[in-house]
Amino acid sequence: MSSLSAGKHTVKVNFTDGSAETTLTVAQKDTKDTGKTDVGKKSASKSAKTGDNSNLIAWFILLAASVCIVGSLRVIRRQRRR
Numbered sequence: 001m002s003s004l005s006a007g008k009h010t011v012k013v014n015f016t017d018g019s020a021e022t023t024l025t026v027a028q029k030d031t032k033d034t035g036k037t038d039v040g041k042k043s044a045s046k047s048a049k050t051g052d053n054s055n056l057i058a059w060f061i062l063l064a065a066s067v068c069i070v071g072s073l074r075v076i077r078r079q080r081r082r
Helices: 056-081
Strands: 007-015 018-026
Touching: none
Parallel strands: none
Antiparallel strands: 007 018
């Protein structure tokens, strides 16, 4: 579709039991120039915006707490075996 020029185009599709025909109108591409460029614009952050808005510190705290709990359970299990 991107290779069609602006104007009206007729499309005909043939089937084993008949055919279908329709007319498409392709509008001319709007080429407005706003005069604005992003060349001199600096972003506030140097990291790429990935859409991930999770709090990384909270995940590290959860990881540390999990490691402490698993470590404590191993120590308790070793003491009970003695």
